[in-house]
Amino acid sequence: MSLSFIEALHLNALDELKRIPKSDLHSHAGRGGNISYIEAWSGAKIEPPGRPFDSLRDMQAWFESNIKIHCRGLQGYLKRIEASFAQAHADRIEVLALSFGLDEISALGGMKTFMGIIDELHRCFAPGTSFFPELSLGRESRIEDILIEMDEVLAYRWFASIDICNDEFAQPIRHFKPIYQMAKAAGLKLRAHVGEFGTPDDVQEAVEELELDEVHHGIAAARSVTVMNWLADHHIRLNVCPTSNILLRLADSYASHPLRKLYDYGVLVTINTDDLLIFNQSVSQEYLNLYQSGLMTAEELDHIRETGLGYVGSLHKHH
Numbered sequence: 001m002s003l004s005f006i007e008a009l010h011l012n013a014l015d016e017l018k019r020i021p022k023s024d025l026h027s028h029a030g031r032g033g034n035i036s037y038i039e040a041w042s043g044a045k046i047e048p049p050g051r052p053f054d055s056l057r058d059m060q061a062w063f064e065s066n067i068k069i070h071c072r073g074l075q076g077y078l079k080r081i082e083a084s085f086a087q088a089h090a091d092r093i094e095v096l097a098l099s100f101g102l103d104e105i106s107a108l109g110g111m112k113t114f115m116g117i118i119d120e121l122h123r124c125f126a127p128g129t130s131f132f133p134e135l136s137l138g139r140e141s142r143i144e145d146i147l148i149e150m151d152e153v154l155a156y157r158w159f160a161s162i163d164i165c166n167d168e169f170a171q172p173i174r175h176f177k178p179i180y181q182m183a184k185a186a187g188l189k190l191r192a193h194v195g196e197f198g199t200p201d202d203v204q205e206a207v208e209e210l211e212l213d214e215v216h217h218g219i220a221a222a223r224s225v226t227v228m229n230w231l232a233d234h235h236i237r238l239n240v241c242p243t244s245n246i247l248l249r250l251a252d253s254y255a256s257h258p259l260r261k262l263y264d265y266g267v268l269v270t271i272n273t274d275d276l277l278i279f280n281q282s283v284s285q286e287y288l289n290l291y292q293s294g295l296m297t298a299e300e301l302d303h304i305r306e307t308g309l310g311y312v313g314s315l316h317k318h319h
């Protein structure tokens with residue numbers, strides 16, 4: 001007999017959790033695989049990071065010298081994308097957003113070949129997963145450079161959403177307004193990394209300036225009742241990545257993660273991996289960690305799981 005998600009959490013049954021449908025709505029495609037998958041392919045022994053990182057730069061340096069070194073060049077890149085799909089299949093991720101940068105499109109020779117290769121990997125390694133590709137723009141990018149490429153990228157109607165990633169302080173987010181207006185006109189879901197390292201006001205400002213539908217991270221909002229109420233009222237969903245936050249020193253532990261506060265104020269949240277090849281916790285493990293820490297009940301986590309799968313809207317406003 002198979003267990004329900006709630007029963008599986010109560011029984012600490014990771015294998016059962018893996019068999020139950022879930023979503024991963026924030027995963028960087030080239031860093032979304034499982035470390036053991038890369039170990040098996042490369043024959044290398046890879047130790048997960050045993051300590052928190054001091055910065056995104058520190059994290060990137062770890063990734064270069066512990067993961068990328070074993071999967072070099074185009075072949076290594078494609079193996080990492082394959083690993084992301086294989087992980088989604090293994091953890092029964094039924095709704096998967098993977099984000100790609102403009103540099104990844106050009107490295108594969110432009111949109112047409114890029115889409116063909118990625119779609120083929122999806123078909124081969126995660127055929128049961130609904131895949132929603134996301135275009136992720138570096139916050140440090142020159143806006144003019146992005147605008148030159150947007151028409152061609154959007155013309156294929158392949159990307160389902162757009163995002164801004166990397167250093168939140170690189171430039172004001174409103175600089176991206178013309179790009180987000182194009183993306184909105186093309187029907188993309190609008191997301192951005194904000195309120196990870198920044199402030200509650202940064203979250204609200206980004207949502208207002210760019211008309212965001214969702215925020216990646218956004219956990220800083222938990223420091224402002226005003227901003228949490230505003231997010232809840234506007235049904236803005238935060239795609240939260242607990243282990244990423246802990247390993248980047250943005251939360252002290254699962255037991256004290258701001259997810260609790262956001263949920264209590266009625267902010268829509270989902271649970272996601274961010275960079276599984278670095279943070280080394282699958283979606284199933286993220287749920288189990290949050291349950292075992294006592295932060296959330298099994299029923300609340302099941303509600304969050306359903307939110308990610310799109311089953312429910314804003315139903316749990318408590319105040």
Ligand SMILES: [Zn+2]
Binds near residue numbers: 026028165216274
């Ligand atoms: Zn991210």
